[in-house]
Amino acid sequence: MLDLAKHLYPIPRSLTGEGINLSFKIFQAIHPEFKTLSFATGAEVFDWVIPPVWNVKNAYIEHESGQRFCEFSVNNLHLVGYSEPVDTVIDKEGLLKFLHSRNDLPDAIPYVTSYYSRRWGFCISHRQLLDLPEGKYRCFVDSSFAAGSLNLIEAILPGESTEEVFFSSYLCHPSMANNELSGPVLLSAILTHLKQMNNRRYTYRFVLLPETIGSIAYLSRRLDILKGSVVAGFNLSCVGDERRYTHLLSRKGNSLADQALSVALLGRQNVVTKSFAHRGSDERQYNSPGIDLPVCGFSRSKYGDYPEYHTSLDNFDVVTEIGLHQSFEVMKDIVDAFELGLFPITKVLCEPQLGKRGLYRDLSECVASSTDERLVDDLSIRMDALVYSDGETNLFALAKAAACSLRKILSEVQLLCDHGLMESSGKPFLN
Amino acid sequence: MLDLAKHLYPIPRSLTGEGINLSFKIFQAIHPEFKTLSFATGAEVFDWVIPPVWNVKNAYIEHESGQRFCEFSVNNLHLVGYSEPVDTVIDKEGLLKFLHSRNDLPDAIPYVTSYYSRRWGFCISHRQLLDLPEGKYRCFVDSSFAAGSLNLIEAILPGESTEEVFFSSYLCHPSMANNELSGPVLLSAILTHLKQMNNRRYTYRFVLLPETIGSIAYLSRRLDILKGSVVAGFNLSCVGDERRYTHLLSRKGNSLADQALSVALLGRQNVVTKSFAHRGSDERQYNSPGIDLPVCGFSRSKYGDYPEYHTSLDNFDVVTEIGLHQSFEVMKDIVDAFELGLFPITKVLCEPQLGKRGLYRDLSECVASSTDERLVDDLSIRMDALVYSDGETNLFALAKAAACSLRKILSEVQLLCDHGLMESSGKPFLN
Amino acid sequence: MLDLAKHLYPIPRSLTGEGINLSFKIFQAIHPEFKTLSFATGAEVFDWVIPPVWNVKNAYIEHESGQRFCEFSVNNLHLVGYSEPVDTVIDKEGLLKFLHSRNDLPDAIPYVTSYYSRRWGFCISHRQLLDLPEGKYRCFVDSSFAAGSLNLIEAILPGESTEEVFFSSYLCHPSMANNELSGPVLLSAILTHLKQMNNRRYTYRFVLLPETIGSIAYLSRRLDILKGSVVAGFNLSCVGDERRYTHLLSRKGNSLADQALSVALLGRQNVVTKSFAHRGSDERQYNSPGIDLPVCGFSRSKYGDYPEYHTSLDNFDVVTEIGLHQSFEVMKDIVDAFELGLFPITKVLCEPQLGKRGLYRDLSECVASSTDERLVDDLSIRMDALVYSDGETNLFALAKAAACSLRKILSEVQLLCDHGLMESSGKPFLN
Numbered sequence A, B, C: 001m002l003d004l005a006k007h008l009y010p011i012p013r014s015l016t017g018e019g020i021n022l023s024f025k026i027f028q029a030i031h032p033e034f035k036t037l038s039f040a041t042g043a044e045v046f047d048w049v050i051p052p053v054w055n056v057k058n059a060y061i062e063h064e065s066g067q068r069f070c071e072f073s074v075n076n077l078h079l080v081g082y083s084e085p086v087d088t089v090i091d092k093e094g095l096l097k098f099l100h101s102r103n104d105l106p107d108a109i110p111y112v113t114s115y116y117s118r119r120w121g122f123c124i125s126h127r128q129l130l131d132l133p134e135g136k137y138r139c140f141v142d143s144s145f146a147a148g149s150l151n152l153i154e155a156i157l158p159g160e161s162t163e164e165v166f167f168s169s170y171l172c173h174p175s176m177a178n179n180e181l182s183g184p185v186l187l188s189a190i191l192t193h194l195k196q197m198n199n200r201r202y203t204y205r206f207v208l209l210p211e212t213i214g215s216i217a218y219l220s221r222r223l224d225i226l227k228g229s230v231v232a233g234f235n236l237s238c239v240g241d242e243r244r245y246t247h248l249l250s251r252k253g254n255s256l257a258d259q260a261l262s263v264a265l266l267g268r269q270n271v272v273t274k275s276f277a278h279r280g281s282d283e284r285q286y287n288s289p290g291i292d293l294p295v296c297g298f299s300r301s302k303y304g305d306y307p308e309y310h311t312s313l314d315n316f317d318v319v320t321e322i323g324l325h326q327s328f329e330v331m332k333d334i335v336d337a338f339e340l341g342l343f344p345i346t347k348v349l350c351e352p353q354l355g356k357r358g359l360y361r362d363l364s365e366c367v368a369s370s371t372d373e374r375l376v377d378d379l380s381i382r383m384d385a386l387v388y389s390d391g392e393t394n395l396f397a398l399a400k401a402a403a404c405s406l407r408k409i410l411s412e413v414q415l416l417c418d419h420g421l422m423e424s425s426g427k428p429f430l431n
Helices: A002-008 A018-030 A092-096 A126-131 A178-195 A213-227 A256-264 A321-340 A378-388 A395-402 A406-418 B002-008 B018-030 B092-096 B126-130 B178-195 B213-227 B256-264 B321-340 B378-388 B395-401 B406-418 C002-008 C018-030 C092-096 C126-130 C182-195 C213-227 C256-264 C321-340 C378-388 C395-402 C406-418
Strands: A035-040 A053-063 A086-091 A136-146 A149-157 A164-170 A203-209 A230-236 A245-248 A271-274 A295-299 B035-040 B053-063 B086-091 B136-146 B149-157 B164-170 B203-209 B230-236 B245-248 B271-274 B295-299 C035-040 C053-063 C086-091 C136-146 C149-157 C164-170 C203-209 C230-236 C245-248 C271-274 C295-299
Touching (some): A149 A178, A164 A178, A295 A321, A321 A406, B149 B213, B164 B321, B203 B213, B230 B321, B256 B295, B295 B321, B321 B395, B378 B395, B395 B406, C002 C018, C018 C182, C092 C136, C149 C182, C164 C182, C164 C213, C203 C213, C256 C395, C395 C406
Parallel strands (some): A164 A203, A164 A230, B230 B295, C164 C203
Antiparallel strands (some): A035 A149, C086 C136
16 A cells, blocks of 8 residues: 555646546556546536646746746645646745745645635745745746546445445545545555455445545436445545544434444544544535435544644655554454444344353353453353344444454354354345 | 513512502503403312412501511512411510511511412511510501402414414512513513514414413413424523523423523523423423423523522612623524524535635635644534534534534524525424 | 241252252242243253253262362262262372362352263362362262253232233252342242232233253243233342342343333442343343343342352351342332332323322422522422323333432322322333
8 A cells, every 4th residue: 555655646636637637547557447437627516616627837936046946846735736827027025925834834835725716826845935035036837727527436346235335535635645645545455355355245336536526526426326325435534644543423423334433443542533523525525415425534643633734744754554554454344344244143042052062161160250340351252242143233333232343243253153153144224 | 671670670469469460561561462361260270270369458567666567568578478368466476476587598588478378477587587576566467369360461473384482481479570570571572572573484472470370370271272383482580680591401301492592502601401300480380291392491590599589689689681681692592593494404415615605715725733622613613504404403403513602503504595505494393 | 038048058959950949849838829840851942952950969079088078968069060970089189170169269169060061070168178188089979960851930920911020030059148049039029029919910920940041941931922021020130138239231221120120229329230241140041132021130249249159158148138128129119110000190281289188388488599409308209200290201210300219209109199190000011
């Protein structure tokens, strides 16, 4: 995952244009299942209009001494996203109105966009801003707006059921690692994991798109299908650091996706649950009234919650292989739970006699406990798996009841299924 | 409101008789909508019998020296309510059995009644009681019990819907300000506010009555109508001081009235929520089994919760114009929410593009927060209003979700309706 | 109860055999209503097989010096339950592998069984173990396994309704007092209490059985009947000490039995509520998926929660007449609530006029409280009983709402029924 992210890092992406299209192609090379969906510029998608295609050939500021600053070719964050073309000479005072910097992070180039209001501007580290010499500056942006299309890619892995688990991430951000190359590379890893299965209980749908306008466009085309099939969805964003885990609740807060994620995070360090009021990525669209998809957000350090957010400091010091892999494990546990069958059912009435199967101690030598806490061990988890599997209690609730990790309950349920004591079952959720 | 309360203050009211009837007439002069409902003395209302009409011409205690105490004409609290006529001479020791005082409040004349058990008695400040000279006393009560009627007044302001919001307060207390002239004058102010509207979504019903027997009599006549129309009701009692706000929950605790009041009090200082176990006024009747109206109680310092309660100290040191006005604002926010339409619906799918309407910043320059608290500002409230307005979430829940006051959510929803992004809706509760 | 427990104490019980059968006969002598249900050894009951009948004539360890240890005739805990016959001579080192002791409780003989795995062994106090002389030992167990039957006893007290309240306890433990002679003797006392009633609203069912295999066998025969009739059930275990009260929640945690027990314990000292995860007795079977009976567990110091548990120290220093009687009072309050009628209904609309019935003070002289706590007294409980009795609120919820004991609400409801203001009602729970 880290290699792929590093490969994608330098590409100058935006909502549209060559950078994001090239990035999509890289994912399509790995997963031919990804098909492109296009939306013509100027087309209406719900309340929005698809913006023109924006491309940049070059952009910089040149001091009268010939010294250049904010070169787009050096770091694509230097240019405000969707800047209009300009070639003008102004003095330093005039220039400052077009510059964005962060005095709280003097070495960071901030990430700024102006998609729907025409302007131009440059982003610069505060330290460099303070060092700008007096004099005249040529501001040069060789950008273009053109008719064409806004694109996104979608992959579907069919399963026995037409009910779907949905994964979404976005790829419109230029050179930043956690927000947002981590999401797409994690999504790709989940796709790889599922492709390795011979058959699948559920159908899985994956989309990579430009944030906000992309998910709105996507929903304008797929809403009916999604409403009839998605049982749980996850918006993956900022999933590559090692600092914390964030569960951003869906609007209603108690969807199957919420249950899944909250339990998949049980037992992990530094887990934060945030209400939907803290939303900020495409879960905003997926959960909006009339859309109402059961989608929650999964992040490590959520957008807006880590200092390097939306600056050039959001790089591979923030995103690590370990961080990405831990995030993958969380999602893997969830899809493995779906694939095991969410509603295991105990097949014997009363407790089964585990002893004759070698699954229980055969000598009863009970000792009083000195505490009111109960001991959680393999045997207690096994007994809990049996007693709570009434066909109404799903694997997520089961892990909670047994006070163990989702991974652990999966292995115990599998063991009991192997002994014929339980049956895995994936009863339908919709209609 | 304060002037009206002061005007009403000296009138010697009780369940029946000239004082309460005169008080009703004062309200009817302000609001001709108020009609009188009468119940003949001796009539049965549910488990009760309408008591005889009680009037007092004069009452006092006269010491053999000629010095008079407990003169009804000086303060009508001096006479135990519904005292029977008496003219007898007894010594001081005998007198003391007929006197009520409060040694914990030595300057207060307590308020005592004996509506359904014939007796007579006087109320006196403890300080005065201790100073009573030895000797003979003439106890004189020139009161009368007569056939006639117990009255109450009722006003209905019709609206588009026959569903009703109901306000009740009581007017049987003699010279006490918070309990209970504050309730009737607040009720009158709400009535005035609603009359100023050209048309109304809902119907509003207002009653002023003698406490307990009045609401029981009223329910005996109006129960069927009320059960078929009241969607929320408020018993107004002790609403004139500035010390705290009290929400007395309805019996079930989660009625629409409870939602409304709890949210209308959000953000105010010194809010106390009390369970229905703390009931004590007419909400007892409105919530009793088989009656089951969705009525909660609104108070500032609730009856029984402030030291001056049921004494002559409950005067205009306790009740202030500011206190009454703050209470009015709470009720005004609630009726304005009903009138705006409780269930706003967002009319666009996905987030609307607020930028093109000047309702959003057009430059995206996000900065990480150093805290996990989210910032609540105009824009967050606007976005919350849009995303939570799914037609199932009422304005009260909306204010809670947006973490703002009811007043603020009303103005944001109005703004979004004005821009055509939302539609206010008042879907019916009862069918 | 204590005398009966002491009478039963020395009998050497196990799952099967003469000891438990004799014990059953003692209960049948007190309650001829108890009928025997038999299950042939070798028969399948759900996932289990009825074990052979085990009897012991004699068992001991004899040192080469002639000194005997672990004599079964002295204390039946010395022999591991279901030990196979043996007569062998081994040295001390070999012997130690067959001995069980508790170094944390050096004076206790532990209780150990091996029902389903053939072995033999002895239990010994750790102090005695450390003192065993070197040398050869003859290990002698004169036990037998035979075809026959596993037995249990069941009593049914019919009532007007076929809906049942169910009590279960177990009798397979040898000489231990709290676990488990306390449960059977409490069950017997409840039976006696109910037999003294002339007629009963509900049917009551009582079973005494060997733990686990007994309840599984019983369910294999009675499941359909129980599912169609049991509205609340209680597994009685370890109910004879004075240390605490334990409510072990049913699997779903909110059954009628749970409501009943939690409220019956209100106001008592040292009440502990434990989730079903802490289960360990026959409630495991009654609550297992597909069985799903509404059974919770009632204990004082629950099995596993007191140091003397499963040792020879679980004797009449632990179990006392006071402890047993307090447990009886808890269960008596519950059955009396069922018999009074769980759903009282107030028969008048609005508050009744209690004053004319002598049930209310006739002089109204209210005084402000200096605290926000409400005063709970006879009158507040009476008013609460009236206002919350809407036919949907059962006596358990009523006691909670009135903040009083179950016993107190029973007497207030009875009083109000006697005055014709309420009607007791036992509306059906099932279908």
